[in-house]
Amino acid sequence: MIAEWVRTARKDAGLSQADLGAKLALELGEERGHTKANISHWETKKHSPNLRQLMAIAKITDHNLPPQLMQGRTPEVAPTDFEASNDSPFIEGGMPVRIGDEPDTIPIRRVKLKLRAGIAGYETEPELEDGGVLHVPRRIIEKNNFVPHLLLAVTVKGCSMEPLLFEDDVVVVNTADRKPADRELFAVNFNGEACVKQLWKDGGHWFLRSFHPKHGPVSVRSGQCEIVGRVVYQPGRELTGRL
Template sequence: MPALPLNQHELAEAAQLKQLFIEWQHARRSQGLPASQEAAANQMEFGQSALNQYLNGKIPLNIDVAIKFSKLLGVPISAFSTALAAHADDYAAAKDAMAMAQSRENDFRLVGRRITIDADQDEYIPIKKVSLTLRAGVMGFEASQEDQTDTTINLPRRFIEKNDLVPQCLLAISVKGDSMWPLMIEGDVVVINIADTKPINNELYAVNFDGEAVVKQLVRDGREWYLSSMNPDPAYHRRACRGGECIIVGRVVRQEARTLMNRV
């Protein structure tokens, strides 16, 4: 399925970004510095074709790309995208959490590979409960908190330490549908680790499957990876996981307490 066309708001953001890029080019040329799209793409570490598509509103911006444009142009993300700016701080912190943990000694101490939370912190650590906004073929994502009355869940500090997890890399999401029944049903809450995207046979992952957030078991068969459901109904057949249509968002590390009524 091809990616959806950009909406009017996204097109306006692309136009603003292009104007800022043109101004950046003029400033670079006046200083005798490389200012071509090729030079910019090299600095941002992606192809010139992708750069051109972002500037001309052919593919949507995501937070990873917005951060790179912000660094290149020397402007805040809000200068071209207020929507992405609202999420950039949390997302950047999550992606860089391991590096942050090593430098922020007031928050964490490293003991070997394990991260130990300071003794004066609570026994339970709050983890954000979010909804994921994904786009087909796009690596980044947005995490929004729609229900302001239920924005976090509390994980035992012992669980985080025992499993060498970093709190900033953990997100809680709700399961959609019944494809993972009886292990999970609609509305169950799982915790994912967005720092762990390496595929492991038979483990559970949150996946961007063609723009849809799904929780599935990742199964290897020969040289191919597949998204597998627990539900034996033939309607929930496995699907090949390859290329840009199947992007791992994070590994499921915990399923929260649940009611057992109507499950067996």
């Protein structure tokens, strides 16, 4: 049902699969958007769009959402995707809303950083946990003038930043802010490894500093170091200002 609806809505709007993917990127505030292959997979039932993507398609194509989504569950939409009330996640006559899609939050892409030693820059691959996004309060974005598509949500690995950050914590990295700053947290590419460290300047030299006592500071001169972006937010608290 969803596959047929996506295909019909797209064709009625006179859009190719590539056109729809590009418009979705703009509507959802995503940097890379969706490819022709993504849309094709939706239309051939290989994968299904989530509710947020469906709502964006409805807006782009000026098509109403499938009536079944307004009345009850469908086999193509997992019940856990919705905010449940009693036995059914729907209120008759209402609009289904995905948890975290409140108007006071902005979705930030969750990614894994793909780095290689000796190679400048970085690539990303989607982190599919929690729907592939982290919902950040809109007030945080607006107060700091962040550009949403330049923010990345990444998972902390290892225990070197305890007790400030623990393994598997999620933090937001502002890739637009790569200027070194003393005692600020940054995501860095150090010898091909992605890590979160505090930049620390001592005696005119820069170091990567951990917070766990078992991990001493490391001079950036001891290897190849490239800043990916400043760590600015962790759910529940901002991480800017000297620590």
